[in-house]
Amino acid sequence: MLEKIDGIIIKTKDYGETHKLVTIFSNKIGKFNALAKGAKKPKSRMAAVTQPFINARFFVYIGSGLSTIQQGEVLDSFRIIREDIFKTAYVSYMAELTDKLLDAKENDSFLYEQFYQTLLWINNQDEVDIPVIMYELKLYKKAGFAPVLHQCSRCGNQEGLSKFSIREGGMLCQQCAYFDPEAVHISEKLSRLLYLFSEVDLKRIGNIRMKKENVQLIRKILYEYYDQYGGFWIKSRKVLDQLDLFIPNVTNGNSYNE
Ligand SMILES: [Zn+2]
16 A cells, blocks of 8 residues: 655665665654665665655655555755764764654654654754753653653652652752652753653744753752663763763753753
């Protein structure tokens, strides 16, 4: 059956001499693999629509075996992302996380929309950490290991949430903080913001600024949290870490105010 499916290329792999096997995150059937015949020939039309992070309208033959892309037209090439090593690193990280954590052919149009909106944001704006964090939190929820952010992960108390515990899987209230001496202190304001990030549609966020040290703190907490519960090694995270290390601040600007 020939289907018209809008989606974003999240992984590509050579397949034989001239073909590519691509993984597409779509708004219709979730994540799926498809064969792109002739996509390795640089001048082929198929090559243009099967580059990493291309958003395209694909005409895909879906049968009992491997799906095959018959044709495609680029909707958004995200050129700015692909020409910027830092932006590429962020999107590679998001794409790899999505590929690893999402089950094949399980549709989630909200998550797809968040992925797409995050790419648009990264393409058009300089501050990119917060949208990426927002997407990660939603992806973790979809994958079934979201941290508990709206209440104490031990007693359900919704007040005084000021410690994040990797071990307990989320926030701890002041009374329960002693359960995990290694829990990281984060302000109540920041914990409320983190909960907001995990819930709200990125489209509803116009502009958001946070102190650089808070972004780094959340980044660090989420990395450790992922390492505890995520289960897959994320290769592209290393690139992101190295880029951040070599040239601090470059992707974050310097105008934070919480
Ligand atoms: Zn508690």
